[in-house]
Amino acid sequence: MAGYGLDLQLEVYGKGEVPDHPFSYEGWEQRAREVLDAGAFGYIAGGAGTEWTMRANREAFYRWRLRPRMLRDVSERDLSVEVLGARSAGPFMLAPVGVLSIAHPEAELAVARAAAATGVPVILSTVSSFTLEEVARESGDAPRWFQLYPGRSPELNRSLVERAERAGYSAVVITLDTTMLGFRRRDLENAYLPFLKGEGVANYFSDPIFRARLKEAPERDPEAAVRAFLEVYVTPDLTWDDVNAVREATSLPVLVKGITHPEDAREAVRQGVEGLVVSNHGGRQVDGAVAALDALPKVVEAVGGSMPVLFDSGVRSGADALKAVALGATATLVGRPYAYALAAAGESGVRRVVRSLLAEVDLQLALSGYRSVRELGASSLLDARD
């Protein structure tokens, strides 16, 4: 009868003390704002241009209303999902978020420990502050995926995915929507670009193929190494050929992240990738672009059940995750929610955010009359515009 929801309620109410941490997204965001300098906070919080798409990502959720069902005996509940062999305690994964050292010195190491402790898989960014091998060691046997920004060097791409495979990452997520950074006003106003300070380059600086491109080792001439990183990183010429070259270099399943157009989803099916992530990068790339949740139903339709469709951009609560799943997502990714908690309270902050999300999903599911997230579907929702 117990479960994530009741367990958390008993723990908090049982103690009878006001907890020293928030339970809301806004609360964690506020804590992060207090501890970070303006540049780092703006980098995490910001979006592209007017940030209209970033706001639209949130507003899209309000259009959908859950329609709870009663009297359905939901005493046994299973929140877990399995995506390409990776099991998660709930319909969540931790989205790839780069340069986490700007939020907390333990960065991805703390996130990997929190993910392992809560049973929610983590997707490690290419642009991490610790090497993928270091992060793997913290994550133990817990499921983990590697996100790749394919760069201008096919050999380097191959090297990175080979390293990921050796280090026990069980899928590769190729991000398509950030071949260069979007027009981010906050960062321009703060003149804030984390890589120029040498953040997020650990996987590159430790890579033999990357190092072979340099005249001097990154330890001797870090500025030249950062320039080399930027040269490799910017890829406006990226095409499906690059995706397929990565697929040939690994035996791991490959997903593509950043799909919102149903035509791109159909192409992904034709190309035969193993999964996709509907995402507009949290509104950080194309201002005025469709809200990710508004794009989801047509992508799900285009994919027609042939592969898992993950979703991110704007998920802030258990209710949000349930809505995305009801619209056809296999699971959701959360980005800023855990980045803020990491900034505010390190590993324990990330654990708390994940536990809150699991508890909320559990209670929401039970009170809506479902035993499993798999039971959610179109009839679980009402479209407020109808």
Ligand SMILES: Cc1cc2nc3c(=O)[nH]c(=O)nc-3n(C[C@H](O)[C@H](O)[C@H](O)COP(=O)(O)O)c2cc1C
């Ligand atoms: C600070 C920051 C850094 C990010 N870095 C990456 C990255 O390295 N690779 C990637 O694929 N996505 C990256 N993303 C995008 C996230 O994976 C995800 O798509 C987005 O944050 C989801 O939206 P949400 O923050 O509204 O949950 C980043 C997002 C943020 C906020």
Ligand SMILES: O=C(O)C(=O)c1ccccc1
């Ligand atoms: O800032 C981002 O959104 C992002 O994806 C990124 C890209 C390169 C390095 C760090 C983060």
